[in-house]
Amino acid sequence: MSDSPRKLRLGAFIMATGHHVAAWRHPDADADAGHNIDHYRGLAQTAERGLFDLVFVADSPGGWDGDRDPEIRSRVSHSAHFEPVTLWSALSQVTSNIGFVATASTTYEDPYLLARKFASLDHISKGRAAWNVVTTGADVSRNFSIAGHPAHANRYERAEEVVDLVLDLWDSYEDDALIRDKQSGIFLDPGKVHRVDHHGQFFDVAGPLNVARSPQGRPVVVQAGASEAGRNLAARTAEVIFTANQTLADGQEFYSDIKGRLTKHGRRPEQLLIMPGLFPVLGGTKAEAKQNYEFIQSLIHPAIAWGILKQYYVGVDLSGYSLDDKAPPLPADTELNKSRLKLVSDLASTGLTLRQLYLSLATARGHRTVVGTPEQIADALVEWFANGAADGFNIMPPVLPTGLTDFVDQVVPILQKRGLFRTEYEGATLRENLGLERPINRFVARASQQQRSA
C-alpha cells in the first residue's frame, strides 16, 4: 500500500492539557492550558509544522456539574476553557494553512448567530473554517432559560433543521454579489442576495445572513455522532466525521455503513472523510511506551476513577463494589450520548474489572489507544487506512504540548516516507487540503434546477 496515491488526513484533536484525564498533572503539561492562548498558539503552529489538515476542539456551553462530590470536582481539569470560534479566530492570524474545526451546538446556539460567526471565521482565516455540528449530549439547559434538556430524538430533529438553515444562510450572497464599482457607484447586485425565508418546525428565519459568501463557499461541515440519527445526519450533510472505534472490525463496519448511506443522498464516497480518533502513547521502545502509559495512569486519583465510572453507570448503585470487582452491565438506555454508551457497554461486557474499565475510559474516553514506538503507531494508522476503516485520523495526544510535538517529529516523517502523507500543503484552504470540492451556492443550484425542469 505504501506507494498508493491516496493520502491520509490528520487532525489534531486538542484538549487543553491533553486527552488523558490526569494529563494536567504530568510534568510535561501546561497546567493552565485551558486559559492560556500562548499554549494554544504553540499547538496550532506545531500541527501546521507537521502539515496536519486541521486542529479541532470539542465543546459544551456549560461543562461544570455543581452536584458532583467536591472531592471529585476539585480534581477535574476540563471544566472551563475558551469559546471555540473566538479561540480559532485568534490563531488564524498566526498560522497560514492549518484548518480550524470549532464545535457549536444545534441545541443551544442560535442558528443565525452561529452561521454568522463561522462565516466570519472562514473569511478571517481565508478559507480554513469548519463547524463540528453537535447536539450537545449533556444537559446544559440550566444555562439557557428552558425547561429541560431536549430528548435525543428531538435534538436530532432540530439538528437536521439547523444544518439546512445554516447552509442556506451561508449562501445568502452569491459569490459575485458584491460588485464594488467605485465609478458607477454600484456596490452590490440585489438580485444575487437571497433571503432564506426558512419556516421550519423549530425556527423562522428570514435572512439573508449579513456576511458575504466565504472563501470556501462555506465552512466544512464536520460531525461526530454515531447513533442511527447521527449517522443519517452525517450521511446527508457532513463532509468529515470524527468517530470513536476500538477495533478494526468496528471501524470497518462504521466506515462501510456511512459510505453506503451516501448514495441515498446523491453523494459520492469521497465527499465524506472518516477520521477515527487515535490516542497515541509514544516511546523509543515498546517497553518505554508502556512505561510512559503506566506513569500517566498512575496520576489518576481514585476519586476521579469513581467519578468517571458514575458518568456511565447512571442510576446504578456502585457503593458495594471495589475497583477490582468485575464491571457490572451498564444501564440499557439513557439520554446520554448513545454511541459512546454502547462503546463503553461493549467494553464492560468483555469481563474487565472496574479498574480496567476506568483506565480504558480515562485514557481516550473510548477511542482507540495505541502504545508503542513511532513505527508501531504508524503501522496502526496504516492498518486502518489500508483496510477500509479510515480516510485519516484525529490524533488525541495524551499530554499537551509534548504529545503533539512528539507525533509531529516522530510519526509524521514515517508516514511521509511511506508515501502516505503530504510533504507540503496542497492548497490554501481547508477544502483544498482535504480534497473536498467548493460547493455550488444552494440558491444558484436551485435556480438552475428549476430552469432545467421548466
Added chain:
Amino acid sequence: MSDSPRKLRLGAFIMATGHHVAAWRHPDADADAGHNIDHYRGLAQTAERGLFDLVFVADSPGGWDGDRDPEIRSRVSHSAHFEPVTLWSALSQVTSNIGFVATASTTYEDPYLLARKFASLDHISKGRAAWNVVTTGADVSRNFSIAGHPAHANRYERAEEVVDLVLDLWDSYEDDALIRDKQSGIFLDPGKVHRVDHHGQFFDVAGPLNVARSPQGRPVVVQAGASEAGRNLAARTAEVIFTANQTLADGQEFYSDIKGRLTKHGRRPEQLLIMPGLFPVLGGTKAEAKQNYEFIQSLIHPAIAWGILKQYYVGVDLSGYSLDDKAPPLPADTELNKSRLKLVSDLASTGLTLRQLYLSLATARGHRTVVGTPEQIADALVEWFANGAADGFNIMPPVLPTGLTDFVDQVVPILQKRGLFRTEYEGATLRENLGLERPINRFVARASQQQRSA
C-alpha cells in the same frame, strides 16, 4: 489647560470603508473592507501605533433591508461585515496594547453565550476586551424566530437584566479558584466557583460560566444609548459611553447629566468615561479640508440621499419634495433609536433644506463634524475636553484606511505636544490604559458585605 495632567482618551470607531456613506467610492478606500481581514489588521495596528486606547465596531445581527428600493440597495455598502468578537479576537494576536470594543445585542443574543465569548476574548487578548451593550434599534426579529421587535421600553428592561446576569457570569470563578497543584492533584477550589442562579423576568440561568475570571476581572462595559432609559442603564453599569453630540452645550448637558447620575449608584465620576464621536475631515489648509469634504459629499448618489432621509421620515410622504425644499418636521415618536431621532429632529428644525439635512446625516450620522487643519481638529477636541463635555473622543474617520492614518500622523503628535495625550501606553490591559479599576469579584463583594452586616 495644556499642562493639565489629565489625559484624553482616544477610540478609533471603525466602519468598514469609513463613516461617510459614500466612503467606499473614494479613491483611498478599500472597497472590499467589510470582508477583508488585512484591511482591519492594518487599522488596528495603525490605531496602536497612534497609542489609541481602543478600536470599536458597531453591529446589528442582520443589517439588510430587502424591502428597500433595489436602486438604493445596490448602492449601500454597509450591509455585511464580520461578527465583531470573531474579528477582534483575530486582531488581538497581531497587536499588544490596543483595546477591542465589540458590540453585542442584549435583545438578540443569548446572555450565557455572550458572556462566554467576551470572557474568552478578554483572556485571548490578555485583558483588552470590552463589550458595547446595545439593545438593537432596528428590527431584526425576522432572523430570530420571534413574533416582532420588542418595544424600546421592553428592550431596556431586558438590557438591565442581561447586563447584571453577564456581570455575574463573568465572576463565576474567583481570581484564585484555579489552583492547579500537580503534586496534590487539586485543580480547583470548588468553594470559589459560583453558580449565578439567576431567575429574572426574561432569563433563568444557573451557571457558572465555563470560563475562568479574565485578566481585567471582566471586560470593560461600554454603552451608547442616550435616551432616558439608556442614560440610566449607563449610569448604573457602563464604564465608557460613546455619545453623539453636535454642540458644546449639548455635550456639556450630556456630560454633566450622566456624571450626576453616578452618585445615585454609589459611583464616582472617574468611573465612567464619556467619549463623544468626532468625524474629522483633514486638510493641509482649511481650504483644502473643505475641498476634501466637498469631494466626498459629491460621491453621494441622489438615490442614497432619499434613502437616508426616508430612514428618519418614517410614515411621511416625501414624494412632493425636492432636495432643495426646506426639511419638514420629523415624526414625533417611532420605535427607532430615540436619541438619534431627537438629534435629527433638532437638526431639521433649524431650517435646513432636505439636501443640507441628508448631507449632515451622510457624513457623520448625527455626530460632530470638524473640517480643518490638524491644529484645528486638535483645538476642537481640546475645546470639549477642557470644558466639561468629554473625557476623550471616538474618532470616526470619513474614509478608511487613510482617515485613520492621517489622524495618527497629523493630529496625535499635536495632542502629545500639548501634554494632553500619552506618549506611551500606561499598561498592558485596556482598564490600565483607561485608568479604570479592576473590579472586585461580585460574589466576593457580596460575601464580605454579608459578613459586615452580620
